[in-house]
Amino acid sequence: LAFVYNYPLKIPIGNFLHAATQAMLFSNAGEAMHGPPPQAVLDNKHLWRILLVLLAATAVTRFITLDIVGGILSALMLFLASMMVADGMTEMPRYAMVFSMLCLLCLFFDLVPLLASLGGRTEVTVEPVERDIDGNELRITYTTVIKTTPFFDS
Numbered sequence: 284l285a286f287v288y289n290y291p292l293k294i295p296i297g298n299f300l301h302a303a304t305q306a307m308l309f310s311n312a313g314e315a316m317h318g319p320p321p322q323a324v325l326d327n328k329h330l331w332r333i334l335l336v337l338l339a340a341t342a343v344t345r346f347i348t349l350d351i352v353g354g355i356l357s358a359l360m361l362f363l364a365s366m367m368v369a370d371g372m373t374e375m376p377r378y379a380m381v382f383s384m385l386c387l388l389c390l391f392f393d394l395v396p397l398l399a400s401l402g403g404r405t406e407v408t409v410e411p412v413e414r415d416i417d418g419n420e421l422r423i424t425y426t427t428v429i430k431t432t433p434f435f436d437s
Contacts, residue, residue: 320375331368338364356389403433 319325338361345354363382367375406429413424 318373318376320372324375325372328368328372331364331372335361335364335368353389353392356385356392360385360389401434403431406430406432 338357342354342357342361345351345357360382363378363385367378367382408428408430410426410428411423412426415422415424
């Protein structure tokens with residue numbers, strides 16, 4: 284004997300997006316979808332393994348080049364991707380949303396310097412040229428050289 288309660292959901296139109304977002308983010312939907320992903324995802328497991336290798340190479344390279352924030356974000360992505368691939372990809376539905384948000388965060392942090400350097404890389408060097416001593420005054424003339432390297436070769 285089972286009792287099923289079916290309550291109608293009455294949400295005003297203005298609050299629908301807010302209620303849907305809360306239901307998606309704070310519900311146990313990730314645990315309800317526990318299990319293997321569709322067969323099409325399982326067939327591409329080798330691509331996930333390639334992604335793990337590329338994420339590991341990216342994290343190591345970023346730490347070597349002293350890009351600490353980028354290295355930490357890449358290591359987090361590697362950690363989440365390895366958790367998603369483990370155990371026959373049964374944990375993928377639980378971590379897919381977090382992984383996608385982390386990918387967007389990495390996109391933002393990588394896109395900002397890219398857009399800033401589209402006009403070219405600029406090097407500024409300042410060199411002293413002339414020194415004049417006049418009584419108690421010391422006058423130094425500097426030359427500023429600005430060299431801009433284009434982002435794309437012409």
